Amino acid sequence: MKRVVAVNGSPKSAESTSGALIKTLEEYIGIKINSFRAVELVRREDAHKVIADVLKADVLLIVFPLYVDSLPAPLVKLLKQIEQAAKTCSSSLPTVYSICNCGFYEAEHNSLALKMTRTFAKRIGAGYGYGLGIGCGGVLAQMEKGPVDNVYAALRDMGDTIMAENSKESEDAFITPKMPRFLYKMGGNIGWRQMARKNAVLKQIKEKPHSL
Amino acid sequence: MKILILCDRESGTESGFNLRLRVEEVLKQVGCEVQTIVLNSDEIKPCIGCFGCWVRTPGLCVITNDCANDISRVFMRSDAVVLLTRITYGGFTPDLKAFLDRSIPNILPYFEIYRSKMHHRMRYDRFPWWIAVGYGESLESELEIFRELSERNALNLRPQKHFCLTAKSADECQDVLQALKRIFTEEVGA
Numbered sequence: 035m036k037r038v039v040a041v042n043g044s045p046k047s048a049e050s051t052s053g054a055l056i057k058t059l060e061e062y063i064g065i066k067i068n069s070f071r072a073v074e075l076v077r078r079e080d081a082h083k084v085i086a087d088v089l090k091a092d093v094l095l096i097v098f099p100l101y102v103d104s105l106p107a108p109l110v111k112l113l114k115q116i117e118q119a120a121k122t123c124s125s126s127l128p129t130v131y132s133i134c135n136c137g138f139y140e141a142e143h144n145s146l147a148l149k150m151t152r153t154f155a156k157r158i159g160a161g162y163g164y165g166l167g168i169g170c171g172g173v174l175a176q177m178e179k180g181p182v183d184n185v186y187a188a189l190r191d192m193g194d195t196i197m198a199e200n201s202k203e204s205e206d207a208f209i210t211p212k213m214p215r216f217l218y219k220m221g222g223n224i225g226w227r228q229m230a231r232k233n234a235v236l237k238q239i240k241e242k243p244h245s246l
Numbered sequence: 247m248k249i250l251i252l253c254d255r256e257s258g259t260e261s262g263f264n265l266r267l268r269v270e271e272v273l274k275q276v277g278c279e280v281q282t283i284v285l286n287s288d289e290i291k292p293c294i295g296c297f298g299c300w301v302r303t304p305g306l307c308v309i310t311n312d313c314a315n316d317i318s319r320v321f322m323r324s325d326a327v328v329l330l331t332r333i334t335y336g337g338f339t340p341d342l343k344a345f346l347d348r349s350i351p352n353i354l355p356y357f358e359i360y361r362s363k364m365h366h367r368m369r370y371d372r373f374p375w376w377i378a379v380g381y382g383e384s385l386e387s388e389l390e391i392f393r394e395l396s397e398r399n400a401l402n403l404r405p406q407k408h409f410c411l412t413a414k415s416a417d418e419c420q421d422v423l424q425a426l427k428r429i430f431t432e433e434v435g436a
Contacts, residue, residue: 045292073292099295102350103398107343108292110334138357138364146398149391150335156385157335219357219364226355229301240354242370243305244322 036197039091039128040069043098043109051135051171052097055189059095062193067095073108076115085119093196094128094160096151099171100136104147113154120158127160131196133189135171137222139215141208142167148206162203166192169210170218181211247433249273250320250374251282253330254341257381258284263416265381266330272423273328276430281324283317287344290314299351305369307351314348322352326375328426333380333412336391353403365402376405377429379422380412389414 044050053069060067070088075081088094098109105113120127132151134144144167155162168174168185188209195201230236251273257266266282273280291309298308307314321327331342338346354367378396380389389412396410409429413419 044295046295050295101293101295102343102346103395103402104337104343105335106292107287107290107340107347110337110343111287111340113335114340140363143363143398146336146391146395149387150337153335153385153388153391156387215359215364219359222357226301229297230304233302235302235304239301239304240369241304244319244352245370246323 035065036092037090038063038065038067038093038095038196039088040067040095040097041072041075041088041109041112042069043072043096043106043112045073045106045108049175050099051174052099052133054174055133055135055168056095056097058186059189059193062190063197072098072106072112076108076111081115082119085116086123088116089120089123089127090125091128093163094130095196096130096132098132098134098147100134100138100144100147103143105150113151117154117158120160127158129161129163129201130155131163131192132165133168133192134165135168135174137170137172139169139210139218141169141210144168144208145206152206163195163201164192164204165206167206167208169208170213172222173211173213173218177211181213183212185209185211247278247325247430248323249278249280249326249328249430250324251280251328251330252317252321252342252345253282253284254332254339255284255286256332256339257330263419265379265413265419265422268419268423269328269330269379269426272427273430276427278430281320283320285317285341285345287340290344290348292344293347293350297355300355305351307348309348314345315351317345318349318352321349321374322370324374326377326430328377328379330379330381332382333384333388333392336384336388337395360404361401363401368404373403373405376400376403376408377426378408378410379426380410381414381419381422383414384412
């Protein structure tokens, strides 16, 4: 039985899309995925012990939201710590897979972030499977079926690859829920306005506090 | 020209070359007003993705017990920002990234299509020049990612001008200094 460990790179404390993606994948492959939140792990005093254990897994899954075109800062920090630990690791390293989701419509926005996790694997001398970039990440929490079916299918594909006996390194995959872009954009913009109105700051939403 | 240098903690000691200090010197030589902020990711709280900076306190991060909003103020009031970072897997170091993650209040939540892809709309009429300087021993693939990242950042932040410079060694750091000199001599002279 393969041992799969996940690093959740979302700095959100609860209900992150990354956390939900790990859970979905766990249910699909039918084995327990031990999951750690990057933001917590980097602060833990026993981080080196946990990381040493992570490095003994068969598969390391890195799941995170896109932050400013790349990885959230705490995740970069954790990857650096893992890189350090890998230098003294005598056992064979886990194969790395990654999933990055963004709030933009096009999944390709995630491409550089996925290249970075692939580079991380190269740097530590671990094998790499592939990365999955997901667009419209925010809608995954609101929908389970319909337009997002293709996203879940892509997730199942990754689950199958992870569980396969001999997985090879392959190109990153990109998937956006099946909905028109204008609709997603319109819905998103209405959503921002609604949230601002709820907080009674709709009139101030375009404020420029740092203007001279 | 008012220049803000944002740098990571290692930028003063790279292979015995004080890149931070040398960049400061060069920019001052060509007549720029320079302010340097050494970023420390242990002192900048991580962005928690709450979107409060867009829908609760527009333009300001809701986390107020660290320096991120103050740095944003200096950032947005500068003509150019020079980001000195060790290239890390092709991206920024945690020191730099911790602040960049917290700088999204400086753009708007609203989506728009820009150059055929979805991006956020701009909050301010102008965004300072973006000059990403990546140093350290990097793989070719990392340099390539770093250059692409600079282009991508420019599409999302729309600075009036943007540049990307990289240096793998102390010698190449000299080239970076020359390039910075050229960029700013032309501008200050204009």
